[in-house]
Structure formats: structure tokens, C-alpha cells
Amino acid sequence: MLLLIPLLPLLGFLVNAGYGRRLTKGVSGAVACAVIIGSFLISALMVWRLLGLVPEERVIQQQVFNWIASGDLTVGFTFRLDPLSAVMILVVSGIGSLIHIYSTAYMHEETDSEYARYFSYLNLFAAFMLVLVLGSNFVVMFVGWEGVGLCSYLLIGFWYQKKSASDAGKKAFIVNRIGDFGFILGVFLIFVRFGTLEFSEVARAVSELSSETAFGTLSLTTLLLFIGATGKSAQIPLYVWLPDAMEGPTPVSALIHAATMVTAGVYMIGRNAALFSHTPETLAVVAVVGIATALMAGTIGLVQTDIKRVLAYSTVSQLGYMFLAMGVGAFAGGIFHLYTHAFFKALLFLGSGAVIHALHGEQDLRKMGGLKKDLPITYWTFLIGAIAIAGVPGLAGFFSKDEILFRTFAGGHTVLWSIGLITSLLTAIYMFRLVFLAFHGAPQHPAPAHPAPAHPAPAHPTPGTSTQHPAPSTQHPLHLHDAPAPMAVALIVLAVGSVLAGYVGLPAALGGGDWFGRFLEPSFHVEAAHDGAEHGVELTLMLVSSGVAIAGIGIAAYFFLRNRAAADALAARFSGVHRLLANKYYVDEIYDAAIVQPIRITSQEGLWKIVDVKIIDGAVNGTGLSVSGWSQLLRRLQTGSVRAYAASLFVGVVTILGYYLWR
Amino acid sequence: MRWCWRERNRTDVPTLNHYLVLSAVLFAIGTAGVFVRRNLITILLSIEIMLNAVNLTFVAFGRALGSADGQIIVFFVMTVAAAEAAVGLAIVISLFRHQESLNPDSFTALRW
Numbered sequence: 040m041l042l043l044i045p046l047l048p049l050l051g052f053l054v055n056a057g058y059g060r061r062l063t064k065g066v067s068g069a070v071a072c073a074v075i076i077g078s079f080l081i082s083a084l085m086v087w088r089l090l091g092l093v094p095e096e097r098v099i100q101q102q103v104f105n106w107i108a109s110g111d112l113t114v115g116f117t118f119r120l121d122p123l124s125a126v127m128i129l130v131v132s133g134i135g136s137l138i139h140i141y142s143t144a145y146m147h148e149e150t151d152s153e154y155a156r157y158f159s160y161l162n163l164f165a166a167f168m169l170v171l172v173l174g175s176n177f178v179v180m181f182v183g184w185e186g187v188g189l190c191s192y193l194l195i196g197f198w199y200q201k202k203s204a205s206d207a208g209k210k211a212f213i214v215n216r217i218g219d220f221g222f223i224l225g226v227f228l229i230f231v232r233f234g235t236l237e238f239s240e241v242a243r244a245v246s247e248l249s250s251e252t253a254f255g256t257l258s259l260t261t262l263l264l265f266i267g268a269t270g271k272s273a274q275i276p277l278y279v280w281l282p283d284a285m286e287g288p289t290p291v292s293a294l295i296h297a298a299t300m301v302t303a304g305v306y307m308i309g310r311n312a313a314l315f316s317h318t319p320e321t322l323a324v325v326a327v328v329g330i331a332t333a334l335m336a337g338t339i340g341l342v343q344t345d346i347k348r349v350l351a352y353s354t355v356s357q358l359g360y361m362f363l364a365m366g367v368g369a370f371a372g373g374i375f376h377l378y379t380h381a382f383f384k385a386l387l388f389l390g391s392g393a394v395i396h397a398l399h400g401e402q403d404l405r406k407m408g409g410l411k412k413d414l415p416i417t418y419w420t421f422l423i424g425a426i427a428i429a430g431v432p433g434l435a436g437f438f439s440k441d442e443i444l445f446r447t448f449a450g451g452h453t454v455l456w457s458i459g460l461i462t463s464l465l466t467a468i469y470m471f472r473l474v475f476l477a478f479h480g481a482p483q484h485p486a487p488a489h490p491a492p493a494h495p496a497p498a499h500p501t502p503g504t505s506t507q508h509p510a511p512s513t514q515h516p517l518h519l520h521d522a523p524a525p526m527a528v529a530l531i532v533l534a535v536g537s538v539l540a541g542y543v544g545l546p547a548a549l550g551g552g553d554w555f556g557r558f559l560e561p562s563f564h565v566e567a568a569h570d571g572a573e574h575g576v577e578l579t580l581m582l583v584s585s586g587v588a589i590a591g592i593g594i595a596a597y598f599f600l601r602n603r604a605a606a607d608a609l610a611a612r613f614s615g616v617h618r619l620l621a622n623k624y625y626v627d628e629i630y631d632a633a634i635v636q637p638i639r640i641t642s643q644e645g646l647w648k649i650v651d652v653k654i655i656d657g658a659v660n661g662t663g664l665s666v667s668g669w670s671q672l673l674r675r676l677q678t679g680s681v682r683a684y685a686a687s688l689f690v691g692v693v694t695i696l697g698y699y700l701w702r
Numbered sequence: 703m704r705w706c707w708r709e710r711n712r713t714d715v716p717t718l719n720h721y722l723v724l725s726a727v728l729f730a731i732g733t734a735g736v737f738v739r740r741n742l743i744t745i746l747l748s749i750e751i752m753l754n755a756v757n758l759t760f761v762a763f764g765r766a767l768g769s770a771d772g773q774i775i776v777f778f779v780m781t782v783a784a785a786e787a788a789v790g791l792a793i794v795i796s797l798f799r800h801q802e803s804l805n806p807d808s809f810t811a812l813r814w
Contacts, residue, residue, distance in 0.1 A: 679813030681806050685736060 041101040041118040043081050044128060045169035047074040051162035059155025067151075068143040071158035075139050075165055079132035086125045097122055097561060098239075100175060107178070111234055119175030119238070123562035126374060127172035127306055130381045134298045134533070135165045141389050141529035142290040144522075145396060157197060157288070164190035168299050172306060176236040177226045180307070184222070184271065187300045188215045194295060195287040207283040214280040218270015222307075225263030229314075232256055242313035242564040250317040261314055261321040265328075268304025273355050274362060275332045279627055281355055285347040289392030292347060297354045297388050298381040305361040305377050312370045312563035326366025326447075330458050333359025335624065337465035341472070342610075342620040345402050346391045349473050353428065354384055356462060360443055363459060369446030370563045371556035375544045376443055378555075379435035382540045383427040386533035387470075390421035393522040393530065394477060404473065409482035413519035416527050418478050420534040425474050427537040429467035430588040432581070438541035441584055442556075445546075445577050460587055467591020475599040548577040721762035728755035742794045742804045746787065753783050 051074030055067050062070075089097050099120040107114040120128070139161060146157050164187060171183025188211075196208030230236055233244045245257075268274070273281035284296045295301070308315055308325065315322055333356045340352035357380050364373030395402055397414055411418045427434040430441070440463060448456040522530060545551020598606040610617045619625070728751055735748025757776045764772020794804070801808055 677813050679810035681809065682737065689733065689737070 040081060040085060041099065041120055041173060042103055044078050044085070044118075044132070045166045045173065047078040047081070048162040048165040048169065050074055052159050052166060055155045055159035055162060059159055060152045062151065062155055064143075064147065064151055064154045067155040067158050068139075071162050072136070072139045072143065074162060075132060076136045078165065078169065079129075079136045082125075082128040082132045085120055086129060089120055089122070089125055094557075095561060112230065112236075114176060114178045114236060116179060117175040117237075118173040118179075120173065121562045122559045123306070123309055123374065124172045126378055126559065128169060130378055131165065131168045131172060131299050134381050134385050135168075135294060137529040137532055138290045138294040138298075138385065138389070140525045141293075141392070142288075144525040145290055145392055146288065157194075160190055160193045160197070161291070161294070164194065164295060164300070168303075171303055175238060177229065177238070178236055180310075181223065181226065184267075184303060184307075185219065187295070187303065188212065188219070188271070191215075191284070191295050191300055194291040195284045197287055197291070201286070204286040207280075207286040211280040211284050214277050215270045218267045218277050221263045221265075221270070222267025225260050225267065228256065228260040228263065232260065238310055241311070245313050245317055246564060248317060250319060252319070254320050257314070258318040258320045261311070261318045262324065264307065264311065264314075265321060265325055268307055268362075269328065270304075271307075272301050272304030272358050272362070273332075274304070274328055274358065275335065278332060278336070278355050279630060282348050282351040282623070285345070285351050289347065289388060289395060292351070293385045293388030293392065296351065297384040301354065301358060302361070302377045302381070305358065305365060305373055308362075308365045309370050309374050309563065312565050315365070316368060316370075316565045322366050322368065324366070326363050326452065326455055329359045329362025329364075329366055330455050330462070331359070332356070333363065333462045334458055334465075337462045337469065339620055339623050340469040341465060342617060344404050346394065346404050346407070346473065346477060347388070347402055349404070349469060350384070350387055350391060353387075353466065353469065356466065357384065357428070360440065360459070360462070363447060363455060364443040367443075367447045367450045367452055367455070368565075369443060369450075370565065371559045372439065372442040372446050374559055375555050376439035379427070379439040379537075379540050382533055382536040383424045383434075383436055386420060386424035386530065386537050387428065389526065389530055389533065390417050390424060393417040393526055394421075396526070397519045397521065404476045406483045407477040408480040409478070410519065411478040414478075414521045416521050416530060420530040421478070422474060423534045423537055425470040429470050429592060430463055430584055431592075432585045433538075435537050435539070435541035437585070437588070438544055438546065441581050442544065442546060444584055445580050448580055449576070460584065463584055464587045464591045464594075467588045468595045471592045471595030472599045475595060479600055480603070546577065548574040548581070718762055718766040721758060725755040725758040725762070728752075728758065740805050740807065742797065742806055743791075745806065746790050746794065749790075750783065750787070753779060 051071050054070050055062070059067055085099065089099055092098075100117060101119075102115045102117040104116050105113070106116040139158070142157070142161065146154055149157065167183045167186030167190060169183070171180055171187060174180040174183060192208045192212040195211050196205045198204045199208075226236065229241060233241050235241060235244070248257075266277075270277045281296055281301065285292055287296070315325070336352040336355035336359060340349050340356060343349045343352060357376070361373045361376050361380070364370070364376060393414065394407065394410060394417060397410070397417070398407065401407065423434070427436040430437045444456055444459050444463070447459060521527070542551070544553060544555030547553050598609070622628075732748045732750075732752030732755060735751065736745050739745055739748065757779055760772040760776050760779070762772075764770060797809060798804055
């Protein structure tokens with residue numbers, strides 16, 4: 040049964056990839072949605088079965104076949120369902136289903152074959168992502184890990200005729216490669232150290248060791264694994280690909296670059312919680328990198344003008360939160376945030392997709408405004424998502440973010456906690472800046488006097504040939520159509536999820552039982568610190584963070600709703616800071632100067648023009664030239680005179696015989 | 703001269719060395735013929751002399767060692783020599799038709 044979960048989307052991929060050209064949009068969309076929904080139903084069934092087991096024995100394992108048996112190395116193609124992977128498969132297949140449904144409407148302007156191509160990639164992604172989270176050892180996980188990277192590349196570059204999209208795809212792929220290199224080295228070290236690649240056996244072996252106080256093999260291993268996580272989950276220093284990945288279609292950004300794939304790094308650390316918790320050095324690095332990323336991305340998000348880029352930096356920032364949680368040992372908290380974040384960030388991306396859809400490809404926040412009236416469904420669902428991510432009490436984001444901040448504080452990391460609080464403030468500000476700029480205020484999009492042709496084409500996500508939204512409303516540009524039915528359904532379901540998802544992890548301080556944390560506990564093989572006595576502290580912290588969230592919304596309301604001139608004045612006053620943030624701290628430029636250009640110059644001037652042209656080509660051509668040069672001399676020996684040949688033959692025989700006779 | 707004659711009489715048959723010396727002389731004559739003569743047919747005949755010099759060596763060694771191997775090899779050599787003569791003469795004839803000459807120095811077309 041477990042096998043069916045990734046197999047169904049794979050079948051969908053095969054159908055759409057093989058017969059996609061001959062299928063109409065209705066059929067290929069229906070196939071793609073059916074397989075992922077089927078996968079979700081089976082996942083739900085399996086999780087239900089898992090829940091029926093005793094908490095300590097909640098593992099369902101299925102070995103599909105014995106994959107590698109070579110000496111000491113035995114790797115089975117094995118799937119393993121335990122509480123952690125249960126959460127992940129529900130998120131992947133559940134949110135994946137909604138996004139598939141949403142996509143049927145969003146991508147409707149594509150041609151039939153492009154449409155099938157899109158859904159085949161999306162199905163393939165779901166299959167690989169499910170393999171990633173269901174794999175019971177590092178090798179199977181790595182298959183999924185690389186597979187989702189491939190699909191990410193394919194989907195970012197979906198509109199491949201557009202140079203920026205194909206460049207962004209390549210950037211994502213190459214940056215991920217760097218991380219994957221670290222990851223695979225870490226896996227090698229684990230095999231050398233433990234002689235096994237099964238997660239459960241590694242956890243068992245490591246639990247018999249005492250934790251490593253100084254930097255040693257284990258720390259190196261976990262650090263290498265963490266480098267893999269920084270690549271996949273867009274953390275400093277490898278986060279630069281994620282904002283560019285917004286070149287892909289918006290549902291892809293929602294599914295891959297917000298809800299599922301980018302959380303693979305967090306999941307991987309959670310999966311190896313036992314290993315990581317034995318290496319405090321690495322955990323400290325994880326926490327610091329996480330919070331630094333969260334803060335940095337949050338500040339950049341404040342000034343971005345592209346609606347999807349704001350959300351992208353918000354994703355990077357929230358992923359930073361998850362790594363902070365992992366770093367302070369709150370594994371359940373991190374996974375909890377992953378789970379709630381999947382709901383509201385997918386919702387926000389899909390909402391922004393609905394806005395872009397309605398505006399025929401416009402992504403610039405400065406050209407939106409006043410959409411509240413025309414797009415009521417989008418507006419209200421988006422607002423719920425924004426409230427949830429800002430951390431207003433009662434919605435999903437509040438519980439998970441608060442859990443992380445509380446664990447950080449309880450672990451004695453006061454500095455990290457205060458930075459986390461600042462980031463939380465930033466989150467509220469940039470999210471509500473987005474809401475106010477897009478949905479409130481005066482409409483900034485083209486007035487009725489300038490119909491469709493005046494629409495700014497450069498921001499259009501498709502290349503000119505395949506116009507994404509031929510716009511039935513061209514005659515009447517102010518008639519903005521709200522999300523069509525499939526999109527509206529996905530938005531509403533996700534909005535409901537964003538409200539309710541947090542209640543499965545209601546903390547003990549609020550009368551809940553932290554059911555989510557206790558459910559996950561057996562997966563981590565780490566004894567969680569139960570601190571029942573600190574309910575007072577937790578409540579105080581909740582009050583503080585709620586206050587921060589509301590303050591953030593207030594600040595955003597003041598600057599972007601009441602007094603927009605003040606925001607411009609502030610930007611002008613601190614123009615240096617503003618420019619620094621608007622240019623994303625010049626990180627891309629620094630990487631370009633420090634890494635890309637040196638490599639390019641060495642390759643071009645050194646490796647190409649010297650090593651390849653002069654040394655390698657020189658050796659090959661030199662061999663040929665010397666052969667032909669010597670031949671020029673030696674051909675003189677072929678005189679054509681048979682007697683001369685006979686004479687040389689005779690002289691040779693005499694010489695050889697003479698040598699043997701008189702030596 | 704007399705003692706020579708007596709010596710010769712004292713031994714009934716020539717020794718191995720005699721045969722070898724004779725064959726060496728024949729071989730040298732053949733070789734010289736190949737290099738010195740300018741007629742292809744003569745050269746072929748000289749080659750036949752060389753082959754027969756070698757045959758003589760084989761037979762002499764076979765006799766001296768009391769083995770039939772030498773004679774067996776000689777049969778093979780004779781067979782090959784017959785084949786070689788057939789091919790060689792055919793080539794010579796076609797060469798002659800080609801150039802009206804039997805001088806090997808006039809056939810030097812196969813060169814660089």
C-alpha cells in the first residue's frame with residue numbers, strides 16, 4: 040500500500056508525458072488531479088492505520104525490493120511510514136492536490152501539449168517528494184532529494200523561451216548541486232562511521248554514544264548534511280536561488296518553493312534528530328544560520344516590489360524559523376511550523392497567483408491597489424493567510440511560531456529569541472504591506488482609457504508568443520474577474536486550513552495537550568524536554584509575540600494605508616539602507632564577483648585557452664605532426680627497387696646471425 | 703695429393719662437414735646470383751639454388767642424427783618451391799609483357 044502513494048503520481052506522470060500531446064486539457068488535468076487525490080486518500084488511509092497502533096510501535100514498513108547488496112552495504116528500496124513521514128505525506132499529497140486543482144484553471148491559457156507537460160512535471164514532482172519523505176534510508180531519500188531538484192529545475196524553467204526563466208532554473212539547479220555535494224559526503228561519512236544507511240539503525244547506534252563535545256567526525260557529518268539542507272531549503276549561504284525561482288508558474292512556487300520541496304532540509308534534520316542532537320556544535324550553527332537567514336530575508340522582504348518576491352523572501356525567512364527550531368532542539372516545533380507554514384504560504388502564493396491571473400500577468404505591487412472590491416474571495420482568503428503568517432492569536436502561524444520562540448527562550452537562547460521576535464515583527468509588517476498595497480488604496484493599474492494594449496508586457500510571465508491570459512475582459516479592463524471555481528476552491532480550503540491547522544498542536548499552556556508534538560516524538564528518538572512548570576512563562580511569551588504581531592500590522596497600516604507619504608519619506612531619509620535592502624544586500628553581486636566571475640575567468644582564460652587549446656589540443660595535434668614529419672623522412676627508404684629491398688634483407692639476416700655467432 | 707686420396711679412401715662416406723661446406727658454397731653462389739644477375743629468370747634460378755642448398759643441409763643433418771625429420775621437411779620445401787616457381791614465373795611473364803624487359807631495376811613503380 041505504501042508503494043502506491045508515490046506510484047500513483049508516477050503513473051500520472053507517465054500518462055501525461057507519454058500521451059500528453061494527444062490529450063485535451065480536460066483529460067490531462069483530470070488524470071493529474073485524480074492520481075494525486077488518489078495518493079492523498081491512500082495516505083490518509085495509511086495514516087489512519089498508523090494511528091490505530093500503539094504510539095511506541097507506530098511504524099509501517101514496506102520493502103519494495105532489495106536494491107543494493109554489495110559487501111557490507113545493503114540498501115533496500117524501502118518505504119517507512121512513521122509519525123514524521125505521516126505528517127509529510129499528508130502535507131505533500133494534500134496541499135499538492137489542492138494546487139493541482141488550482142493549476143487546472145491557472146494554466147488554462149496554455150496549449151494542450153504545454154498543459155500536459157506542466158501536469159506531467161507536477162505529478163513527477165509529487166512522486167519524488169513522496170519518495171523523499173517515505174524513504175527509510177539515506178539512499179532512497181537521496182533519490183527523492185535529487186528528483187525534486189530536477190522537477191524544480193524543470194518547472195522554474197517551464198516558460199523556457201523566456202531567458203530569465205531558464206536562467207533561474209539553471210541557477211536553482213547549480214546552487215542545489217553545491218548543497219547536494221555536502222549532503223552526499225555526509226551520507227558517505229555516516230556509512231563509514233555506522234556501517235548502515237537506515238535511519239532507524241543510525242538513530243539506534245547514535246543513541247548509545249555520548250554526545251560529542253568537541254568538533255569531531257559526527258559534527259562534521261551533521262555539518263555536511265546541514266550544507267545539503269541549506270541548498271534545498273534556501274538558507275544562508277545558498278538561499279539565492281529561491282527568489283529567482285519565482286520565474287516559474289505561481290502554483291509551482293506555491294507547491295515546490297513554499298510548501299513542500301524547500302522544507303525537505305528541515306524534514307531531513309528532523310529525520311536525523313538523534314544524530315543532530317548528539318552534535319551540539321552543529322546545532323548551534325543550524326540555529327544561528329536559521330535566525331540569520333530569517334532576519335536577513337525578512338528585511339529584504341520589506342522593500343521588494345514584486346508580489347511573488349515578497350512571498351519568496353517570506354518563505355526564506357520562515358524556513359529560517361524552522362531551522363532555528365531544529366537548532367535549539369525543538370524538532371517537533373520545527374516540523375509543526377513546517378506543517379502550518381505549508382497551509383498559509385501555499386494560500387498566500389495561490390492568492391497572489393489569483394491576483395496575477397486577474398491582472399493578466401502584472402506582478403508589480405506598485406501597479407496594484409484597490410483590488411479588494413473586485414476580488415473578494417482572493418482578498419479574504421489572502422487576508423486570512425496574512426493574519427496566520429503574522430502570528431495573530433488563534434490562527435495556525437501563531438501556535439507554531441510561538442512554539443519555536445518559546446522553546447528558544449526556554450533553552451536559554453535569549454539573543455536568538457529576541458532576534459526571532461524582531462523577525463516576527465518584520466513578518467507582520469511586510470505581509471500587511473503586501474495586503475495594503477495590493478488590495479487597499481487607490482487602483483494603480485491602467486485606467487479604462489488605456490485598455491489592454493497598455494498593459495505592461497515586461498512583467499508578463501509568459502513569452503510573447505503564448506499569451507497566458509488573452510483576457511476576455513480586454514474591452515473593459517476595470518472588470519477584474521475573481522478566481523474561477525477551481526482556484527476559489529483551493530483558496531477556501533487552504534484558508535480554512537490556515538485557521539484550523541494549528542489546533543492539532545495546541546500547547547499545554549492553553550489547555551491543549553500538544554497532541555502534535557507527542558505524536559511526532561517517537562520519530563525523533565530524542566527525549567523531549569517536558570517543562571510543565573513553565574506555563575506562566577509560555578503565556579507571557581505568547582502575549583509578547585501577539586503584541587509584536589499586532590504592532591507589526593499597526594505599523595504596516597500606518598505606513599501603507601493611512602500615510603503612504605510617510606513610507607516614501609522614510610525610504611528617502613534612509614536611502615542608503617533602502618537601496619541596500621532593495622538590492623538584496625548585493626549578495627548576488629558579491630557571489631558573482633567572488634565566485635562566479637573567478638570561475639568563469641579561470642575556465643575561459645586558463646582552462647580553455649591554455650590547458651585545453653595549448654596542452655590537450657597541442658599534445659594531440661603534436662602527435663600527428665611529428666608522425667607526418669618523420670614519415671617525410673622515412674618514405675625516402677621506399678625506393679621501389681626490389682634488389683635494394685633484398686639487399687637490406689640480406690644485410691639484416693647477416694647482422695643478426697653474426698651477432699649470435701660472435702657475441 | 704696422395705695422402706689426400708688415401709685419407710679419402712680411408713673413410714667410406716663424406717662426413718657431415720663436407721655436406722655443410724658444400725651447401726654453404728651453393729647458398730653463397732645462389733645469393734650472389736640473386737644480387738649480381740640482372741635477369742629475373744636467372745634470379746629465380748639462383749633462388750632455387752639457395753633452396754636446394756638448404757635442402758641439402760636438412761638431409762645431411764637428418765642423416766647425421768639418424769632422423770627422418772630432415773627429409774620430411776625437404777619434401778615440404780620442394781612443394782613450396784614448386785608453387786613459388788609457378789607464381790614467380792607467372793609474375794615474370796606478366797612483367798615482361800608489361801615492359802619488354804627482364805631487368806629488375808626497370809620495375810620501380812611501387813615507390814613513394
